[in-house]
Amino acid sequence: MCLAIPAKIVTIDGSMAKVDMMGNERIVSIDLVPEVVMGEYVLIHAGFAISIIDDESAKETEELLLEVAKAYEEEGQ
Amino acid sequence: MKKKGSKELMDKADILLAEIRTLAQSPFSIMEVCGTHTVAIAKNALRELLPKTIRLISGPGCPVCVTDNSDIDRYLYLAAQPNVMTVTFGDMIRVPGTKKNLQELRAEGADVRVVYSTQDALALARQNPSKEVVFLGIGFETTVPTVAVSIEIAKREGLSNYSVLSMHKVVPPVLKMLAEDDQLVVDAFLDPGHVCSIIGTGPIEFMAKDYGKPGVVTGFEALDILEGIVMLLRQRSEGRSEIEIQYQRVARAEGNPHAKQFIEKVFEPIDTFWRGMGLIPQSGLGIREDYGAWDAARKFALPVFHSQETPGCRCGEVLKGLIYPTECPLFARHCTPMKPVGPCMVSTEGSCAAYHRYSQRSVD
Ligand code: SF4
Numbered sequence: 001m002c003l004a005i006p007a008k009i010v011t012i013d014g015s016m017a018k019v020d021m022m023g024n025e026r027i028v029s030i031d032l033v034p035e036v037v038m039g040e041y042v043l044i045h046a047g048f049a050i051s052i053i054d055d056e057s058a059k060e061t062e063e064l065l066l067e068v069a070k071a072y073e074e075e076g077q
Numbered sequence: 078m079k080k081k082g083s084k085e086l087m088d089k090a091d092i093l094l095a096e097i098r099t100l101a102q103s104p105f106s107i108m109e110v111c112g113t114h115t116v117a118i119a120k121n122a123l124r125e126l127l128p129k130t131i132r133l134i135s136g137p138g139c140p141v142c143v144t145d146n147s148d149i150d151r152y153l154y155l156a157a158q159p160n161v162m163t164v165t166f167g168d169m170i171r172v173p174g175t176k177k178n179l180q181e182l183r184a185e186g187a188d189v190r191v192v193y194s195t196q197d198a199l200a201l202a203r204q205n206p207s208k209e210v211v212f213l214g215i216g217f218e219t220t221v222p223t224v225a226v227s228i229e230i231a232k233r234e235g236l237s238n239y240s241v242l243s244m245h246k247v248v249p250p251v252l253k254m255l256a257e258d259d260q261l262v263v264d265a266f267l268d269p270g271h272v273c274s275i276i277g278t279g280p281i282e283f284m285a286k287d288y289g290k291p292g293v294v295t296g297f298e299a300l301d302i303l304e305g306i307v308m309l310l311r312q313r314s315e316g317r318s319e320i321e322i323q324y325q326r327v328a329r330a331e332g333n334p335h336a337k338q339f340i341e342k343v344f345e346p347i348d349t350f351w352r353g354m355g356l357i358p359q360s361g362l363g364i365r366e367d368y369g370a371w372d373a374a375r376k377f378a379l380p381v382f383h384s385q386e387t388p389g390c391r392c393g394e395v396l397k398g399l400i401y402p403t404e405c406p407l408f409a410r411h412c413t414p415m416k417p418v419g420p421c422m423v424s425t426e427g428s429c430a431a432y433h434r435y436s437q438r439s440v441d
Contacts, residue, residue, distance in 0.1 A: 003113050003271075003297075003426075004219070004271050004274075029194075029196055029223075029226065031226045031335070031339070032222050032223070032226065032333060032335050032336045032339065033333070033335065034335060043271070043274065043327055045219055045220065045223065045271065046166070046193065046194050046195070046220060046223050047193055047194025047195070047196050047197070047223065048194065048195075048196075048222070048223040048226070050219065050222070050223075050271070050274060050275065050333065050336060051271075051274040051275075051327050051328070051333055053326050053327055054325065054326045054327070
């Protein structure tokens with residue numbers, strides 16, 4: 001239940017933001033990370049950005065996740 | 078790790094596993110507190126990859142699983158009231174109460190909706206002004222701030238037909254209880270990455286300092302978990318007992334100050350019952366009086382239930398790490414994800430469900 005997924009902030013409108021979640025667009029609340037700016041990566045849990053992801057490792061995380069996703073696909077899962 | 082994963086990931090995993098093998102010469106028991114860790118460990122068959130000296134024990138970190146039967150019977154009672162629309166995350170829908178579950182109530186005509194976010198719950202309240210929309214608040218510190226925000230918004234908008242039945246729980250008091258339990262033999266903890274991204278490491282420092290139980294706040298990929306285990310083993314070999322952060326890309330020592338403020342503003346600590354573990358002081362969150370109009374327990378003057386544990390279900394012992402799910406006589410025979418007897422088999426993050434789903438690979 002504490003699962004959370006990384007996403008990139010595309011646009012911000014008040015307390016809501018459009019994010020890119022590994023290729024899918026979603027609208028999420030940024031009430032819990034009001035300091036976030038466009039282009040930053042956040043962690044999404046239950047429709048809310050709950051944490052800003054460290055810039056350095058954000059790309060790496062996404063790559064890692066994509067790698068893992070690919071590995072699963074190859075396995076036919 | 079999957080056998081056909083990318084070369085680079087496998088190399089990293091091999092390096093970590095080699096260090097684990099070197100450092101784990103004598104037995105070391107690690108509890109993964111969080112249900113999301115339990116799932117990741119089972120899915121990646123990490124138990125099989127680790128040396129026999131490392132014992133991974135699943136802890137009480139599945140919020141659905143630790144919800145006491147009396148709380149379940151209470152929300153089922155509420156959901157059956159006329160004019161109530163019950164709004165919940167999907168995990169709850171099949172959790173069995175003493176007599177029924179939400180799905181069965183819905184089939185009998187109760188209005189039960191599954192949402193992804195408390196924002197959706199607020200939208201339902203706005204769209205259905207003649208209904209009492211009640212959100213079932215279940216979850217740990219990761220989820221709690223999202224519920225706190227919804228109550229704050231409802232107050233700001235004067236949305237009087239929205240309320241929350243708070244059954245939320247916080248992690249530090251249950252860790253304390255586990256550390257004080259003589260029956261339980263755990264040397265160290267993989268601490269929950271997302272809970273700690275909210276609360277930081279401050280509230281769990283006492284585990285390392287006062288109880289000599291080191292912890293590493295760990296992420297949720299297979300490599301994160303292996304690195305977390307390496308960091309715990311290094312602490313042992315260097316004679317340290319600290320709370321460290323492996324999941325640095327997300328979790329910071331100070332946590333998320335905005336989220337903490339929302340929790341603090343809307344909720345207050347209360348004593349609460351955990352399945353199989355009894356009453357744990359200050360381990361639950363009740364809604365503060367200032368927000369009483371959005372508290373379903375106050376609003377509907379709900380009775381307190383005293384329900385029995387489900388007969389035969391050993392969820393309580395599973396949650397305390399005293400037995401593996403496979404040691405429950407009902408496991409896979411009478412209790413399966415399709416026909417669950419206990420909540421540890423219902424929630425996808427429950428230990429029993431995780432063991433069952435990935436059983437060929439992960440059962441000892
Ligand atoms: S297998 Fe089923 S009955 Fe046994 S402990 Fe798990 S949930 Fe309870």
